[in-house]
Amino acid sequence: MKIKIYYHHTDCGGVVYYANYLNFLEEARTEFLAAKGVSIKDQAVDGTMFVVARQEIDYKYPAVYGDILEVATLISGTSGVRVNFEHEIKNQEGRLIVKAKTVLVCVGKDFKPKSIPEQVLQMMTR
Amino acid sequence: MKIKIYYHHTDCGGVVYYANYLNFLEEARTEFLAAKGVSIKDQAVDGTMFVVARQEIDYKYPAVYGDILEVATLISGTSGVRVNFEHEIKNQEGRLIVKAKTVLVCVGKDFKPKSIPEQVLQMMTR
Amino acid sequence: MKIKIYYHHTDCGGVVYYANYLNFLEEARTEFLAAKGVSIKDQAVDGTMFVVARQEIDYKYPAVYGDILEVATLISGTSGVRVNFEHEIKNQEGRLIVKAKTVLVCVGKDFKPKSIPEQVLQMMTR
Amino acid sequence: MKIKIYYHHTDCGGVVYYANYLNFLEEARTEFLAAKGVSIKDQAVDGTMFVVARQEIDYKYPAVYGDILEVATLISGTSGVRVNFEHEIKNQEGRLIVKAKTVLVCVGKDFKPKSIPEQVLQMMTR
Numbered sequence: 001m002k003i004k005i006y007y008h009h010t011d012c013g014g015v016v017y018y019a020n021y022l023n024f025l026e027e028a029r030t031e032f033l034a035a036k037g038v039s040i041k042d043q044a045v046d047g048t049m050f051v052v053a054r055q056e057i058d059y060k061y062p063a064v065y066g067d068i069l070e071v072a073t074l075i076s077g078t079s080g081v082r083v084n085f086e087h088e089i090k091n092q093e094g095r096l097i098v099k100a101k102t103v104l105v106c107v108g109k110d111f112k113p114k115s116i117p118e119q120v121l122q123m124m125t126r
Numbered sequence: 127m128k129i130k131i132y133y134h135h136t137d138c139g140g141v142v143y144y145a146n147y148l149n150f151l152e153e154a155r156t157e158f159l160a161a162k163g164v165s166i167k168d169q170a171v172d173g174t175m176f177v178v179a180r181q182e183i184d185y186k187y188p189a190v191y192g193d194i195l196e197v198a199t200l201i202s203g204t205s206g207v208r209v210n211f212e213h214e215i216k217n218q219e220g221r222l223i224v225k226a227k228t229v230l231v232c233v234g235k236d237f238k239p240k241s242i243p244e245q246v247l248q249m250m251t252r
Numbered sequence: 253m254k255i256k257i258y259y260h261h262t263d264c265g266g267v268v269y270y271a272n273y274l275n276f277l278e279e280a281r282t283e284f285l286a287a288k289g290v291s292i293k294d295q296a297v298d299g300t301m302f303v304v305a306r307q308e309i310d311y312k313y314p315a316v317y318g319d320i321l322e323v324a325t326l327i328s329g330t331s332g333v334r335v336n337f338e339h340e341i342k343n344q345e346g347r348l349i350v351k352a353k354t355v356l357v358c359v360g361k362d363f364k365p366k367s368i369p370e371q372v373l374q375m376m377t378r
Numbered sequence: 379m380k381i382k383i384y385y386h387h388t389d390c391g392g393v394v395y396y397a398n399y400l401n402f403l404e405e406a407r408t409e410f411l412a413a414k415g416v417s418i419k420d421q422a423v424d425g426t427m428f429v430v431a432r433q434e435i436d437y438k439y440p441a442v443y444g445d446i447l448e449v450a451t452l453i454s455g456t457s458g459v460r461v462n463f464e465h466e467i468k469n470q471e472g473r474l475i476v477k478a479k480t481v482l483v484c485v486g487k488d489f490k491p492k493s494i495p496e497q498v499l500q501m502m503t504r
Contacts, residue, residue, distance in 0.1 A: 006282060008145060008275040010138035012191050013422075015489075017134055018430045019404075022397035023260040030258060041318045044391075052396045055435045062429075062489055065138050066293045111393075111440055132408060134401040139296075141363075144304045145278075148271035149386040156384060167444045170265075178270045181309045188303075188363055192419045237267075237314055260397060262390035264443050269386055317390050 001028045005067045015062035021098050022055065025087055028071040029102070032085075037123050047109050048117060050083065054103040060096045068092045078125060081106050081113040127154045131193045141188035147224050148181065151213055154197040155228065158211075163249050173235050174243060176209065180229040186222045194218045204251060207232050207239040253280045257319045267314035273350050274307065277339055280323040281354070284337075289375050299361050300369060302335065306355040312348045320344045330377060333358050333365040379406045383445045393440035399476050400433065403465055406449040407480065410463075415501050425487050426495060428461065432481040438474045446470045456503060459484050459491040 003024050011017040030040055040050065063069055070090050077084045082105055089098040106116045116124075129150050137143040156166055166176065189195055196216050203210045208231055215224040232242045242250075255276050263269040282292055292302065315321055322342050329336045334357055341350040358368045368376075381402050389395040408418055418428065441447055448468050455462045460483055467476040484494045494502075 004279075006275070006279050007137040007139065008143055008278055011133040012136035012138065012140045013133065013427060013429070014138045015429075018433065019134060019397045019400035022400065023258070026260055026397075027256075027258050049391060051391070051393075051437070051440075053437055055396065055433070055437075057433050059429070059431055059433075130405075132401070132405050134404055139301060139303070141303075144307065145271045145274035148274065149384070152271075152386055153382075153384050175265060177265070177267075177311070177314075179311055181270065181307070181311075183307050185303070185305055185307075259389040259391065260395055263385040264388035264390065264392045265385065266390045271386060 001031050001071045001073070003027070003069045003071060005063055005065055005069065007065065010065055015064055016067075018057075018059060021057060021059075021089065021100070024069065024071055024089065025055075025073075025085075025100055025102060028073045028087060029085055029104075032073040032075075033124065036126065038120055043120065048114075048120070049107050049109075049111075050104040051107050051111070052102060053082070053105040055100065056102075057098060057100040059098055061091075063089075063091055063097050069097060075124060076101075078116065078121060080115050083116070083124060127157050127197045127199070129153070129195045129197060131189055131191055131195065133191065136191055141190055142193075144183075144185060147183060147185075147215065147226070150195065150197055150215065151181075151199075151211075151226055151228060154199045154213060155211055155230075158199040158201075159250065162252065164246055169246065174240075174246070175233050175235075175237075176230040177233055177237070178228060179208070179231040181226065182228075183224060183226040185224055187217075189215075189217055189223050195223060201250060202227075204242065204247060206241050209242070209250065253283050253323045253325070255279070255321045255323060257315055257317055257321065259317065262317055267316055268319075270309075270311060273309060273311075273341065273352070276321065276323055276341065277307075277325075277337075277352055277354060280325045280339060281337055281356075284325040284327075285376065288378065290372055295372065300366075300372070301359050301361075301363075302356040303359050303363070304354060305334070305357040307352065308354075309350060309352040311350055313343075315341075315343055315349050321349060327376060328353075330368065330373060332367050335368070335376060379409050379449045379451070381405070381447045381449060383441055383443055383447065385443065388443055393442055394445075396435075396437060399435060399437075399467065399478070402447065402449055402467065403433075403451075403463075403478055403480060406451045406465060407463055407482075410451040410453075411502065414504065416498055421498065426492075426498070427485050427487075427489075428482040429485050429489070430480060431460070431483040433478065434480075435476060435478040437476055439469075441467075441469055441475050447475060453502060454479075456494065456499060458493050461494070461502065
């Protein structure tokens with residue numbers, strides 16, 4: 001997934017603000033799952049939500065205004081209630097900007113963990 | 127209400143990003159109403175929400191990292207479903223940064239306009 | 253320009269947060285100008301920046317998670333230092349979400365107004 | 379440091395959006411250092427910047443609109459170019475919301491790592 005950097009992504013240090021990469025990761029996960037047929041929106045309507053339980057992120061090189069970033073996403077593993085994502089973000093010159101690991105947990109409307117529905121799990125991991 | 131400027135408020139032009147002032151205005155309206163005894167949270171629970179229908183904002187002078195802004199807020203008028211707010215934001219030297227007018231509309235859970243509850247209106251405007 | 257709505261654009265009222273539309277407008281202006289050959293980035297490097305001096309925005313209908321918005325942009329007029337933009341944002345059903353007017357002012361590195369360079373003005377308005 | 383939760387911090391899942399906690403952590407680090415006499419602003423003017431090299435964050439319990447969060451901050455260690463921060467965020471009932479570790483790296487204006495100035499290091503860790 002490509003992300004173009006605008007003013008609103010940057011800070012007065014002249015680079016992309018560190019929190020904004022988490023927005024990019026959300027977008028990338030959503031599109032990654034959509035490509036596998038899993039709609040986060042439809043799941044939420046059915047009472048199955050995926051919330052971020054843990055984020056690790058290493059900032060390797062700054063991105064700047066006008067950059068076009070490529071966010072690569074994969075699922076590195078799942079358990080009953082968890083899905084582990086790994087991300088790499090590179091800039092238009094192929095330079096590594098960010099490496100990240102995200103743990104999602106499947107929860108119900110009460111925000112309590114519940115097993116990932118079997119069909120969703122199969123779609124995610126195929 | 128005072129707002130201190132951190133990196134996350136700024137952009138690579140070196141100043142506060144123009145959209146972020148609308149966050150400050152939300153905070154200022156909320157505290158202005160709270161001081162009059164009107165809790166936006168409690169109203170929302172009761173099915174009365176106030177949504178922004180119109181925003182006018184003039185950017186007079188840039189705010190920068192480390193500034194401490196003062197947001198002044200008043201209600202300039204109300205109608206059956208509307209509340210008109212006026213704001214001025216000044217920096218720590220008293221310099222005018224932003225002037226703004228915000229129109230809130232009272233809506234129900236269906237996002238359709240409804241009259242401001244009489245008691246709320248009285249509290250807002252006393 | 254198309255904008256897809258993700259969680260990070262929304263608030264707990266269930267709709268897109270009002271300030272976030274200003275991010276969309278920035279993106280749309282940038283791409284509108286780029287299509288005319290004007291690079292905001294290159295201009296900034298040359299010491300010509302365009303800052304927002306005034307924003308008017310009417311919120312007509314809420315956008316929600318998963319919507320795909322179309323931002324239409326045009327220049328309605330220019331003066332020596334000013335460029336007036338008009339925007340309409342519609343959702344995937346063609347419903348009007350937002351109408352907005354933005355006044356940009358051309359400034360130098362000292363943030364003081366200066367005439368828009370003649371060549372830039374011609375490119376913008378052709 | 380206290381942070382009050384407004385609409386702009388939340389998302390349509392009804393809770394604080396996961397990236398926004400990184401904004402809170404920035405604010406808390408800044409105030410933590412300021413209390414020790416280290417001004418991030420003055421350091422930046424002198425060509426010493428602290429950039430985030432790594433962030434780990436565990437989301438334990440959701441924060442919601444109206445919550446008043448307390449962000450606790452400490453420095454758990456330093457090396458020549460690095461400062462390690464640990465954070466805990468609790469809500470007004472003392473419930474743990476977030477645990478986080480942040481690694482800052484000292485860089486010059488070229489964004490290359492450099493040793494933390496001795497005086498700054500002493501102030502940070504006293």
